[in-house]
C-alpha cells in the first residue's frame with residue numbers, strides 16, 4: 078500500500094473524479110458517509126452533543142457534511158465555524174444543505190465553546206490543505222480542546238499537523254486527537270513516534286479512490302498490511318526435505334547472554350529453516366543443547382565469547398549478533414565473516430554495535446545483507462537524527478549506500494531497501510518491548526534468508542510482518558504486559574501459516 082504526499086493526495090482526488098465521472102461534492106459526500114459509518118460503529122449510544130469544528134476549506138466541508146449525516150441519524154450535533162471570507166465551493170454547498178435543526182455559530186477568541194470533560198468534538202478545521210502553522214483563533218481552539226480534555230476525532234489529519242513532513246514551527250499548536258480518520262491511504266505522519274500524541278488511534282476509510290492513479294504514483298513510502306500478497310510465504314514443496322529448506326548458521330551468545338542465542342535459534346527453527354547450526358561460546362553448550370535439541374551446535378574454544386569463525390561451506394545463510402558481546406576477538410570474527418562470506422548475512426545487536434564502533438568495517442558489508450538495528454543501534458551506525466523524518470532520510474541513504482536491507486525496528490518498523498524504498502510494518506504491539514524480542518526477529522530473518530526462494534527484501538519484510546503478527550497473537554493470549562520473547566517464538570508457526578500463499 079503506497080503512502081502519498083499531501084500534493085499527491087489532492088491529485089488523487091482529481092483523478093478519482095475524472096475516472097469515475099463524479100463531482101467534488103459527490104466525493105465529499107462519500108468521505109462524509111464513510112466518516113458517519115465509523116461514528117455509528119464507534120459511538121453507537123452517544124447521548125451528549127457532538128461539536129463539529131469546521132475550517133474554511135474542504136476539510137471543513139467534510140465536517141459540515143458529517144454534521145448533517147449525524148443529525149439525520151439522530152445524534153445531537155452543533156457546528157462551530159472558523160470565520161472566513163472565502164470558504165471553498167464544496168464547503169458552501171454543504172453549509173447550504175445543513176439542516177435548520179443543527180445550531181451553528183462562528184468561533185470567537187473571547188467566546189470559545191464550553192466543553193464538559195470528555196465532550197465529543199470533531200476536528201474538521203484543516204486537513205491536507207494546511208498552508209502554515211496554526212496561529213490566532215485556530216491555535217486558541219487547539220489549546221482549548223486540550224485543556225477541556227475533550228475526546229477529539231480528527232477528520233483526515235489532526236489540524237495543524239502536516240501529512241508528510243516535519244513541522245516548520247515545532248512550537249506551534251496542533252490538535253491532539255484521540256482518533257484520526259483518513260481516506261484511502263495512511264499518511265506518513267501517522268507512522269512516526271513524534272506525532273503519536275497528536276494522531277492517536279488512526280483508521281483509514283475506504284472511499285473508492287482511483288487505483289490507477291495510486292498504481293502509477295511515485296513514492297518511496299509504503300505500508301505493508303497484514304495480508305499483502307507481495308510478501309506472502311511460498312508453500313513448501315510436497316517432496317521437499319530438510320536440505321531443500323536451507324541450512325542456517327547462527328553466531329550468537331556470550332556469558333550471561335546465552336538466552337539470546339536460544340531465543341534466536343528457536344525463532345530460526347520455527348521460521349522454517351531445514352537445518353540450524355549454532356556456533357556458541359564453549360561454556361554455553363549445555364544450556365543450548367538442552368533448550369534447543371533440534372539445532373546442531375559448534376562450540377568456540379573460548380568459554381565466554383566467540384573467537385573463531387567456523388567453515389562457512391555447509392550454510393545457505395549466516396546470522397550474527399544476538400547476545401554476542403563486543404570482545405576484540407569477536408570483532409575479528411565479524412570482520413573475517415564480512416570478508417569471506419559468499420552467502421546471505423543477517424547482522425543484529427552487538428554485531429551492529431561493533432560495526433558502529435569500527436566504521437571501517439562498513440565498507441566490507443556484502444550487498445543484500447540484512448541489518449536489524451533498533452533506533453539506538455542505528456544511531457551508532459549513522460548519526461543522531463534531528464527528528465523522525467531525518468532518521469528516515471538517514472535510513473534511505475544508508476540502505477542505498479551499502480546496498481543493504483535495513484530493518485529499523487520499533488512500532489511500524491521501517492524496512493529500507495537498497496533502491497531507496499521504505500516499507501512500514503503494520504503488525505505488532507507495545508507488549509513486544511521486552512528483552513529478547515529483537516533476537517527472535519533475527520532468527521526469523523535468518524530462516525527466511527536461508528530459504529533460497531526469497532530475496533533479501535522479501536525475506537526481511539515477511540519476517541517483520543510475521544514477527545509482529547506473532548506478537549499480536551501472543552498478546553491476545555497473555556496480554557501486552559505479560560508477553561515475553563519466548564511467546565513470540567511459540568506463535569511464529571501460526572503467524573507464518575496465516576501469511577502463507
Ligand SMILES: NC(=O)C1=CN([C@@H]2O[C@H](COP(=O)(O)OP(=O)(O)OC[C@H]3O[C@@H](n4cnc5c(N)ncnc54)[C@H](O)[C@@H]3O)[C@@H](O)[C@H]2O)[C@@H](O)CC1
Nearest residue numbers: 104105108133134135136203204205206207208209210233
Ligand atoms: N474532493 C473532496 O472534496 C475531498 C476532500 N477531502 C478533504 O479535503 C481536505 C483538503 O481540503 P482543502 O484542500 O480545501 O484544504 P483544507 O480544508 O485542509 O485547508 C485549506 C483552507 O485553509 C486555509 N488555511 C490553510 N492553512 C491555514 C492556517 N494555518 N491558518 C488559517 N487558514 C489556513 C487555506 O487558505 C484554505 O482556505 C482533506 O484534508 C479532506 O478532509 C476529502 O474528503 C477527500 C475528498
Ligand SMILES: Nc1ncnc2c1ncn2[C@@H]1O[C@H](COP(=O)(O)OP(=O)(O)O)[C@@H](O)[C@H]1O
Nearest residue numbers: 486487488505506507509510512513514515516
Ligand atoms: N510498540 C511496539 N509496537 C510494535 N512492535 C514493537 C513495539 N516495541 C517493540 N517492538 C518490536 O519488538 C522488537 C524489539 O527489538 P529489540 O529492541 O532489538 O529488542 P531486544 O534487544 O530486547 O531483543 C522489534 O522487532 C520491534 O519492532
Ligand SMILES: [K+]
Nearest residue numbers: 200203234236
Ligand atoms: K482536521
